[in-house]
Amino acid sequence: MKKYTDSGKKDTRSGFGAGLTALGKTNENVVALCADLTGSLKMDEFKENHPERFFQVGIAEANMMGMAAGMTIGGKIPFTGTFANFSTGRVYDQIRQSIAYSGKNVKICASHAGVTLGEDGATHQILEDLGLMKMLPGMTVINTCDYNQTKAATIAIAEHKGPVYLRFGRPKVANFTAEDQNFKIGKAVQLQEGNDVTIVATGHLVWEALQAAETLNEKGISAEVVNIHTIKPLDKDAIVKSVKKTGCIVTAEEHNYLGGLGESVARILSESHPTPQEFVATQDTFGESGTPEQLMEKYGLNAEAIVKASEKVLKRK
Amino acid sequence: MPTIKELNDLVIQVRRDILRQVHKVNSGHPGGSLGCTEFFVALYQELMDRKKEFDMDGKGEDLFFLSNGHISPVFYSVLARSGYFPVEELNTFRLLDSRLQGHPTTHEGLPGIRVASGSLGQGISVAIGAAETKKLNKDSHLIYTLCGDGELQEGQNWEAIMYAAGNNIDNLIVTIDLNGQQIDGSTQNVLPLGNVKEKFEAFGWEVVIINKGNDLESILDGMKTAKKKTGNGKPICVLLHTVMGHGVDFMMHTHAWHGKAPNDEQLENALAQNPETLGDY
Structure with missing residues (x-):
């Protein structure tokens, strides 16, 4: 890894x-x-x-x-x-x-x-x-x-x-991407190569996805982590290529599951390569006051939630 | 410089264009269009310093933004007759695949249009942005915009009005078409605007009043006064008193023709009141 x-x-x-x-x-x-x-x-x-x-x-x-x-x-x-x-x-x-x-x-x-x-x-x-x-x-x-x-x-x-x-x-x-990176609009960035499950994350959930991949690795699950910084236009090729290898996908975003990255991914996959998918996102709810960490945990937007979603989607393969 | 007779001939021809456009597709907004015909003709034929060829950036020329986009029939007619696109294209108003959409847009690439409008209350903000860019580009040309009076009910206008005064946007002339009518009735009955002059002045604007908004000479006088007032640290508001439906007797002084097309008989009657001058498209 x-x-x-x-x-x-x-x-x-x-x-x-x-x-x-x-x-x-x-x-x-x-x-x-x-x-x-x-x-x-x-x-x-x-x-x-x-x-x-x-x-x-x-x-x-x-x-x-x-x-x-x-x-x-x-x-x-x-x-x-x-x-x-x-x-x-x-x-x-x-x-x-x-x-x-x-x-x-x-x-x-x-x-x-x-x-x-x-x-x-x-x-x-x-x-x-x-x-x-x-x-x-x-x-x-x-x-x-x-x-x-x-x-x-x-x-x-x-x-x-x-x-x-x-x-x-x-x-x-966490600040973990390269300082001198070449940012290409619409181009996904593969952060981890894996075979069992694809985790596609955006925004603050990308770091959480990397943490989740480490936990999954300890459990013997090989996760591919893709950073989707551009939700539109979406890098269809990168997503389809990854799920063709892994056979299942978790999308992770700090957004309602309605209308966010997850739905865009689901649309692409339903057209090109239907694949079991789990959504790490808020579940059609408003937020509330709290610290960022507390809220990420309460609304299921952290590494732990991504691990759980990955284990769940693996069973649906 | 065109003579008043030439401008008046164009006004009558534009009226015919407005009526024929909305009649053909049985939709569109003749009332406000007819009321602002003299203003558009004066603006494009005499007041604005504009380049022959259209380009979006409009550097080195005056720019106009129509905020109340529903009066597109008058805008399209005057743009066509000012050389921006073929007059025959007025035949395509509101038809499928036309550049002459129900409300003006840049989306179909119609020369002369620099922003979409139709959803009301956005034009002054856009005009202020363009005015700020003129200043940054050290371009001394002016920005004009036209709004309906009912449109002042939209809150965004007052954000923009506050900004323009607070930031000395003095290369901007905003004209308000005060015809006192809106879709549901008179502005007085729908939501009274209060004293518009005092409101603009209270916000820090210079106000010029044109009482005869359907008289070319009064418009030219008033707008030239407004132009002279630019460059002095204050934005300029022109209150243009017009009659909705002007030039067609049965359409005047009522909101009934805000967004309704004449039938065949009504068209014939209306055109007879405005005999052909420069030639129909």
Whole structure:
């Protein structure tokens, strides 16, 4: 088994901030808009370096999305920053009409996604955003797993023409992917090679999937772990290739099982290679207040849940 | 520069285009379109500094965004007659595979359209974004946008209105079509807008009023005044008092023709009131 080490816990939102800072220096067309969450989104450095390219819109997300659409006209590449809840559900129609349907080159950057937002509770913990965004024609949907990958993705999406939803989170989590990685939109990353079960994970669940694979290995089960950072377009070839070898799959995401990564995987497999699948995801529920670790455990979003799902799906082969 | 007579001829021809478009497909929005005909003609024929060829980025030219996208018939007619696409294409309004969708969109690549609109309340935000980009690009051209009055009931407008004043978006002229009507009745009955002038002023905007919004000379005067006020740190709002359905007597002063097409007889009557000037498509 490959060994992955945590180089020191960091939050994915800081990866976004670092990526935006880097972009500020290399791409003068990059502009940033923020709805009163500059510190939370780690956009301070970009703001300090390029005050003329930073737009504080106040607590007015609908206006922010419309403005971002308008800013593309004339060649700017707007990055909007707010929490995932206010980046999607609150402004769905603005994104739908002014950005997606209008084909605007806006990068919707969303922090504090999922239950790991923690103590603020369900009003702020969106578990439906991936579904909302992946249903929009032309929208690219990315959910990164650690600091390094979020930084790389932030830089990569500036080069992609078209609307992108980039989702990341609040808590400090293991930082284990390479600092100098080449982030390719739509390309899955195989982290562990295995023969018995495929585990496809996204976001914070990728590290948990690696931990699960180690536990499974101790039990004599060989798990293949695939990091799906891009939920749309989904890397069909990588998923089908893996399940052709293993014969069963577990999907893992910090999102409702309705509308998330798991359903996208199920659709691909039902068309190409029907395969027993188990879903590690929230079960059509809202979140609640608690620490990220407590919530991950309560809602079945950790390594232990992935191990259980893997053992269950193996029996269905 | 076209003469007032030439502009008035175009106004009448555009009216005919509006009526014939909605009649053909028995759908669309003639009322607001007819009410804003003079405004569109003045904007595209005289007020805006625009390039002949359309490109999305629109650098080095004035840009217009239609927020109340349902008045697409007037927008399409004036765009076609201003050279953006063949006038004959008005024949495809609202038909399958047409670039002239029910509400304007960039999605089918129709020249002259820079953002989709139809779901109301989004145009001012988009216009502000484009205005900010003009400033970043050191492009001194202006951004124009048109909104319906009923549309001001959408909350996003007030976010945008607050932003524009707070951030000195002074290369922007937002025109409000004050016809006092919306789908369910008069704005007064559906949800009163209060004193729109005082509201914009309270938010920090400069307001210009055009009382005769269906009179070309009044529009040109008022809009030129508005243009002169740009560049002074404040966004500009033009309150354009129009009559819904203007130019067709049985469609005027009522919300009944907001989104209803005339039948054959009504079309004939309406066209007779607006005899052909530049030639039908």
